[in-house]
Amino acid sequence: xxxxxxxxxxxxxxxxxxxxxxxxxxxxxxxxxxxxxxxxxxxxxxxxxxxxxxxxxxxxxxxxxxxxxxxxxxxxxxxxxxxxxxxxxxxxxxxxxxxxxxxxxxxxxxxxxxxxxxxxxxxxxxxxxxxxxxxxxxxxxxxxxxxxxxxxxxxxxxxxxxxxxxxxxxxxxxxxxxxxxxxxxxxxxxxxxxxxxxxxxxxxxxxxxxxxxxxxxxxxxxxxxxxxxxxxxxxxxxxxxxxxxxxxxxxxxxxxxxxxxxxxxxxxxxxxxxxxxxxxxxxxxxxxxxxxxxxxxxxxxxxxxxxxxxxxxxxxxxxxxxxxxxxxxxxxxxxxxxxxxxxxxxxxxxxxxxxxxxxxxxxxxxxxxxxxxxxxxxxxxxxxxxxxxxxxxxxxxxxxxxxxxxxxxxxxxxxxxxxxxxxxxxxxxxxxxxxxxxxxxxxxxxxxxxxxxxxxxxxxxxxxxxxxxxxxxxxxxxxxxxxxxxxxxxxxxxxxxxxxxxxxxxxxxxxxxxxxxxxxxxxxxxxxxxxxxxxxxxxxxxxxxxxxxxxxxxxxxxxxxxxxxxxxxxxxxxxxxxxxxxxxxxxxxxxxxxxxxxxxxxxxxxxxxxxxxxxxxxxxxxxxxxxxxxxxxxxx
Amino acid sequence: xxxxxxxxxxxxxxxxxxxxxxxxxxxxxxxxxxxxxxxxxxxxxxxxxxxxxxxxxxxxxxxxxxxxxxxxxxxxxxxxxxxxxxxxxxxxxxxxxxxxxxxxxxxxxxxxxxxxxxxxxxxxxxxxxxxxxxxxxxxxxxxxxxxxxxxxxxxxxxxxxxxxxxxxxxxxxxxxxxxxxxxxxxxxxxxxxxxxxxxxxxxxxxxxxxxxxxxxxxxxxxxxxxxxxxxxxxxxxxxxxxxxxxxxxxxxxxxxxxxxxxxxxxxxxxxxxxxxxxxxxxxxxxxxxxxxxxxxxxxxxxxxxxxxxxxxxxxxxxxxxxxxxxxxxxxxxxxxxxxxxxxxxxxxxxxxx
Numbered sequence: 001x002x003x004x005x006x007x008x009x010x011x012x013x014x015x016x017x018x019x020x021x022x023x024x025x026x027x028x029x030x031x032x033x034x035x036x037x038x039x040x041x042x043x044x045x046x047x048x049x050x051x052x053x054x055x056x057x058x059x060x061x062x063x064x065x066x067x068x069x070x071x072x073x074x075x076x077x078x079x080x081x082x083x084x085x086x087x088x089x090x091x092x093x094x095x096x097x098x099x100x101x102x103x104x105x106x107x108x109x110x111x112x113x114x115x116x117x118x119x120x121x122x123x124x125x126x127x128x129x130x131x132x133x134x135x136x137x138x139x140x141x142x143x144x145x146x147x148x149x150x151x152x153x154x155x156x157x158x159x160x161x162x163x164x165x166x167x168x169x170x171x172x173x174x175x176x177x178x179x180x181x182x183x184x185x186x187x188x189x190x191x192x193x194x195x196x197x198x199x200x201x202x203x204x205x206x207x208x209x210x211x212x213x214x215x216x217x218x219x220x221x222x223x224x225x226x227x228x229x230x231x232x233x234x235x236x237x238x239x240x241x242x243x244x245x246x247x248x249x250x251x252x253x254x255x256x257x258x259x260x261x262x263x264x265x266x267x268x269x270x271x272x273x274x275x276x277x278x279x280x281x282x283x284x285x286x287x288x289x290x291x292x293x294x295x296x297x298x299x300x301x302x303x304x305x306x307x308x309x310x311x312x313x314x315x316x317x318x319x320x321x322x323x324x325x326x327x328x329x330x331x332x333x334x335x336x337x338x339x340x341x342x343x344x345x346x347x348x349x350x351x352x353x354x355x356x357x358x359x360x361x362x363x364x365x366x367x368x369x370x371x372x373x374x375x376x377x378x379x380x381x382x383x384x385x386x387x388x389x390x391x392x393x394x395x396x397x398x399x400x401x402x403x404x405x406x407x408x409x410x411x412x413x414x415x416x417x418x419x420x421x422x423x424x425x426x427x428x429x430x431x432x433x434x435x436x437x438x439x440x441x442x443x444x445x446x447x448x449x450x451x452x453x454x455x456x457x458x459x460x461x462x463x464x465x466x467x468x469x470x471x472x473x474x475x476x477x478x479x480x481x482x483x484x485x486x487x488x489x490x491x492x493x494x495x496x497x498x499x500x501x502x503x504x505x506x507x508x509x510x511x512x513x514x515x516x517x518x519x520x521x522x523x524x525x526x527x528x529x530x531x532x533x534x535x536x537x538x539x540x541x542x543x544x545x546x547x548x549x550x551x552x553x554x555x556x557x558x559x560x561x562x563x564x565x566x567x568x569x570x571x572x573x574x575x576x577x578x579x580x581x582x583x584x585x586x587x588x589x590x591x592x593x594x595x596x597x598x599x600x601x602x603x604x605x606x607x608x609x610x611x612x613x614x615x616x617x618x619x620x621x622x623x624x625x626x627x628x629x630x631x632x633x634x635x636x
Numbered sequence: 637x638x639x640x641x642x643x644x645x646x647x648x649x650x651x652x653x654x655x656x657x658x659x660x661x662x663x664x665x666x667x668x669x670x671x672x673x674x675x676x677x678x679x680x681x682x683x684x685x686x687x688x689x690x691x692x693x694x695x696x697x698x699x700x701x702x703x704x705x706x707x708x709x710x711x712x713x714x715x716x717x718x719x720x721x722x723x724x725x726x727x728x729x730x731x732x733x734x735x736x737x738x739x740x741x742x743x744x745x746x747x748x749x750x751x752x753x754x755x756x757x758x759x760x761x762x763x764x765x766x767x768x769x770x771x772x773x774x775x776x777x778x779x780x781x782x783x784x785x786x787x788x789x790x791x792x793x794x795x796x797x798x799x800x801x802x803x804x805x806x807x808x809x810x811x812x813x814x815x816x817x818x819x820x821x822x823x824x825x826x827x828x829x830x831x832x833x834x835x836x837x838x839x840x841x842x843x844x845x846x847x848x849x850x851x852x853x854x855x856x857x858x859x860x861x862x863x864x865x866x867x868x869x870x871x872x873x874x875x876x877x878x879x880x881x882x883x884x885x886x887x888x889x890x891x892x893x894x895x896x897x898x899x900x901x902x903x904x905x906x907x908x909x910x911x912x913x914x915x916x917x918x919x920x921x922x923x924x925x926x927x928x929x930x931x932x933x934x935x936x937x938x939x940x941x942x943x944x945x946x947x948x949x950x951x952x953x954x955x956x957x958x959x960x961x962x963x964x965x966x967x968x969x970x971x972x973x974x975x976x977x978x979x980x981x982x983x984x985x986x987x988x989x
Contacts, residue, residue: 395681396674419682539675540768582830583668585684591669624669625804 005051009185017175020146020182021113022047024153025083026055028109029188032075033059034068036461037490038087039122040176041115045085046493049502056190061493061502064428064461065090066097069112073101073166076110077202078194081157085113089407089427091129093462095136098166102136103204103214105164107197109157115171118297119335122173122489124407124425126333128299130170133275137214139167139221140275141230142247146180152230152272154185159224163217170274172297174248174335222276230272231281239267241348242289244282244302246271249295249336256341259358260351274302279309286310286317293344294324297336323348376417379596380557380566380614383410385528386482387418388592388622389552390451392535394421397542401449404438406431406463408455409489409556410482417593422453429454429462432479436466439475439547449542453480457487457495459512470547471519478541479549481512482528484556492559516549528552531621557614566615568630570596570608576627579604584624592622645670645684648692653680655984657697657905659850660792661814662773663821664691666800673794676770676853693828696820697905699981703823705915717971719915723935724963726924726956738786739873741931744813744843744921745786746952747943749779751811754950756943757840759802760811763793767868770853773798775807787871788845790882791853792903796821799839808838817909819844819916841943844914846922846932848973849899849906856901860884865891876925908984910977912970919944925962932958932966 003013004023015023022044025033033052035045049059058075062068065086072082086094091114098112116130117123133140141156143149149171156167204210225231235242243266245253250270257266269285271277274296286292286306294303303324310320323329329344330336339358346353377384387403387410394401405413405422406429413422424434435452454463459481470477487493494500496510516523524541526534534552541548560566578584588606589599596613597606606627617630652658658678665673670684671691692698707720718724727743729735734742748760762785764774773795776782796818802810812822819842826836860869871885874895882898884891914920918940924930935941947953958966 392672392681395679396672396677398677398679580686582686582689585668585670585686587669590685591682622669 002050004047004184005054006184007187009183009187012181012183014179015146015150015182016043016177016179017143017146017149017171018043018115018177019047020150021085021153021169021171022051023182023184024150025111025157026051026057026187027150027185028154028157029081029190030083030157031057031080031108031190031194032072032082033057033084034062034072034082035085036062036065036068036090036093037487037493038090038115039490040117040171040173041085041087041090041113042490042493043176044083044113044115045502046491048083049504052503055187059502061487061495063496065093069094069097069101073097073106073110075194076106076108078196079108079192080194081109083111083113083153085115087123088114088116088127088129089123089125090114091132092127093428095132098132099136100204102138102165103207103210104202105210105213105217106160106166107164107200107202109160110166111153111156111160111169112166113153113169113171115173115176116298117173119173124411124427126298128297128301130168130274130301131299133168134301136166137218138165138275139163139218139225139273141167141169141272142274143169143171143175143272144247144250144270145175146178146182148230148272149175150182150184155228155230159221162224163220165214165217170247172248218276221273222278225273225276225278226280228272228278231270231278233267233269233285235267236264238288240265240289241267241291241293241345242285243268243293243295244271244306245269245295246274246302247297249297249341252336252338252341253295255338256345259342260345260349260353262345262349262351265349266345271302275305277302277305277309282306282309283313283317286313286320289320290318291321291323291348293348294322294330295336295341298333300325374417375412375415376593376595377409377412378557379594379612380560380616381409382484382528382552382554382557383413383418383482384592384594385531385534385554385618386410386453386480386552387413387421388531389528389534389538390421390453390480391419392531393538393542394449394451396535396539397449399448401451401542404431404434404450404452406452406454406458408458408482410453410455413453419591427462428458429466432463432466432477433469435477435479436470436473436475439470439477440473442476449478451478451480451538451542453482455488456481456483456485456497456512460496460510464515467516467521467547467549468519471521474546476545477547478538479547480538481549481551483512483551483553484559485553486556486559488556488558492556513551516551522546522548523551524549525551525553528554529616529618531618557616561614565633566617567633568615568617569633570613570615570617570619571629571631572606572608573627573629574603574605576625577605578625578627579606587624588619588622588628592619594619645686645689645691648689648695648698649680649683651692651699652695652697652905653678655988657908657984659697659817659903659905659909660794661696661818661821662794662797662800663694663696663818663825665794665797666804667691673772673797674769676792676794678794690828690832693832694821694825696817696824697908700824701827703820703827715967717967717974718913718934719911719936721920721934721936722941724958725933725935726927726930726958727933727953728930728956730952730954734783734786735929737783737871739788740923741929742786743931743933743953744845745782747843747919747947748776748782748811748813750947750950750952751841751943752777752779752782754946756946757811758809759807760813761795761799761802762813763789763795765789765868765870766791766793766853770857775802775810788873790851790872790874791856792850803835803838809840810838811841811843812839813843813845814914815845815847815850816911816914816916817847819914820911823916841919841939842917844917844920846913846920847909848912849902849909851898851901852903856898859897859901863891863893876923907980908977910974912973913966924958925965930956932962
């Protein structure tokens with residue numbers, strides 16, 4: 001048994017933030033876990049699904065975040081504790097259910113974990129999902145460390161049962177993916193079954209009554225928060241500057257105060273619950289400081305609420321100088337960092353902060369600078385073949401066509417790795433919805449061909465309604481489903497098409513082709529490794545009307561690598577390689593750009609990087625001189 | 637512009653592709669992966685960014701250098717409306733089957749078959765019939781394959797891309813049958829650096845076709861489809877004036893359209909052309925107006941003369957004389973095309989200023 005699933009507590013484990021959340025849920029006796037993968041949240045359900053093999057809990061990867069919350073809410077209504085996890089974009093997806101669920105209230109403790117991605121490191125946006133807590137009138141907790149993530153998860157379940165409403169726990173990339181020694185507690189004894197008490201239904205009617213109740217629940221949460229140790233103050237009684245910090249930013253502030261030797265002047269109010277705000281606690285600290293700095297990610301969420309509270313309190317706390325996003329001291333976008341907080345505090349106290357010293361400290365940890373790399377598909381990635389074929393078909397067509405993109409590895413089609421073919425990327429399934437719109441613009445003189453792409457997991461998540469819309473409204477849409485049999489970008493989580501579920505059980509795969517055919521949509525299947533054949537198929541399909549689907553099916557190269565590998569050993573026939581000469585112009589390394597191909601600058605010839613190249617062999621079709629040779633791997 | 641400067645793909649794109657005056661001859665295609673010919677059109681696949689290149693040098697529309705035939709030097713005073721030629725005559729294939737399948741007298745088909753049979757060349761770059769997709773180039777190595785390409789298409793076929801591919805595949809002894817623009821491209825190829833001479837040495841003979849203009853196949857296909865022509869077209873014909881007809885022969889029968897409805901599909905670049913009779917060919921072949929079933933033939937080079945003489949000697953062709961009246965008419969038509977081309981070019985230059 002893995003240590004993280006240890007029944008008895010008391011030991012310290014090196015846990016990732018997400019693992020700590022999972023452990024906290026297990027220690028709370030969670031029974032039902034659901035989510036949709038998305039960086040930086042994926043490890044929570046992965047850990048719980050692993051736990052489910054040994055501990056009597058259930059875990060699933062749901063088809064999308066909304067269904068995940070609905071499924072988990074069912075467990076809650078039946079009296080069980082349940083957790084759902086997602087990235088910030090997922091909260092948008094659940095929001096319709098969330099704002100109604102928070103009116104009906106919940107039964108067993110129900111916790112929604114959102115892992116936000118300040119800086120948009122692996123996201124299409126850097127949205128601050130905390131705003132949904134305010135919108136839905138539900139409590140919001142923000143841990144700062146893995147230990148706190150574990151503890152707060154447990155508190156979240158208790159709080160949810162105390163106020164009979166869902167609680168949001170908000171992490172960010174830096175917490176979710178950081179590791180720290182974490183003291184674990186005991187796992188509970190599992191007892192009690194699921195039962196829905198038909199005398200206590202869950203619905204939103206009468207709306208006004210339920211709305212009022214919801215606010216009362218929020219008031220109760222505030223009272224509990226006032227007494228909570230998760231909100232705490234460190235610093236002098238009458239600080240020269242009060243920093244109100246939450247989440248990962250609290251770590252940066254603590255470090256900066258220490259480095260600048262400001263602990264006698266700066267007080268730090270760490271808020272564990274950032275909605276509703278602990279007003280009495282704030283009243284006390286606001287009264288004692290004239291200058292207030294906010295350290296939070298990403299929006300001025302606490303900042304604006306505290307400013308409003310200060311106005312409400314009026315002369316009781318007096319006039320303040322606020323430093324934050326409103327004043328311009330904190331940037332309105334992007335991740336915060338220790339360096340950034342050092343800079344702000346240094347300015348406020350006229351302390352020359354030697355940025356170089358801090359950078360030097362970082363440099364000692366990184367002996368060799370990491371060379372810059374652009375985003376790119378892996379060696380052997382079927383998406384390279386798909387976009388290569390798309391590029392050819394659109395160029396042949398010559399009417400300034402483009403790709404309406406979607407969410408997945410193939411979003412990188414906006415960059416050279418996908419030959420810059422993708423011209424729009426937004427939310428899960430949105431590429432298909434957009435395409436269904438473009439497909440009706442013909443009547444307004446629009447004659448540019450549009451190809452929309454979505455992955456297999458994205459197809460199930462949110463593309464199906466858009467495809468049905470196209471069918472229903474007879475839109476001219478060509479959807480390429482880039483079926484790599486994996487939710488690849490987030491780490492190969494299973495989905496309805498893969499044949500197994502989160503807990504590793506075999507299930508009958510949902511056949512994408514049959515789903516499309518059942519809608520009355522024209523469907524073909526192709527192989528993205530077959531570059532020219534695929535390009536011709538796309539060109540031919542572009543010439544047809546109505547909704548059409550081409551499924552380009554090849555396993556994700558990383559999955560294939562684990563499941564038997566690839567058939568070829570690749571080699572460049574040096575004497576045939578034209579290099580920079582007219583007729584090639586470094587086509588393989590400049591245009592095709594598979595990372596398995598490298599340029600030998602001394603010899604002015606292409607080379608295979610034997611470590612990176614997996615042996616898919618498709619570059620041999622792309623080479624204009626047939627200089628890239630594929631040889632069957634010997635089966636020793 | 638001197639050779640050595642601006643031999644760039646980007647220059648070709650600016651001068652030709654973006655202006656929409658590419659005639660889809662295919663000369664720039666198959667040299668590299670940056671151009672492709674597909675379904676009737678030459679497409680830019682990627683920007684190569686190179687500071688040198690052959691594509692611009694071979695393009696008959698880039699007006700990159702003036703080229704002039706050696707033999708024509710010193711003849712500036714003479715009427716060169718038909719280009720330089722040593723002999724003009726009429727001919728037709730003795731094989732009557734060719735009159736059915738090929739255009740008019742079937743001279744080109746008969747010549748190519750003969751050349752292959754006698755080993756004068758190993759393969760011939762021709763234009764196939766097309767179908768769902770446009771006509772394209774084909775490398776025919778048997779008389780059977782040659783006959784399946786017989787007949788005029790009246791559309792661009794990018795067939796020089798197949799020549800480029802054949803050369804890349806290390807073929808030599810290749811006959812090329814093509815339109816005037818394609819014959820010019822071959823001449824430009826011969827004069828191009830760094831390897832034009834070597835590449836041109838793989839071409840055994842150039843057989844040029846008379847051409848007034850070529851159609852954009854995609855537009856023609858859409859038009860025919862809308863007008864009920866859905867099967868594979870066996871043959872197209874534009875009977876001599878004053879017929880003003882475009883005739884389409886399919887398995888289901890013959891359909892005729894007013895020529896005016898078809899002319900709107902003429903490639904823009906064709907209006908710039910000044911060459912009706914393929915002056916850069918070894919032998920040029922076209923219709924003989926007024927006498928059905930015969931071709932007009934212009935012999936332009938020694939190589940062309942030897943080949944044609946051989947054909948008469950072998951008895952596969954019948955020879956006839958072109959009446960003066962027909963020659964005069966051909967010269968006038970050819971001169972008119974030169975004048976139209978010249979005017980279209982100056983209009984274009986004026987518009988782009």
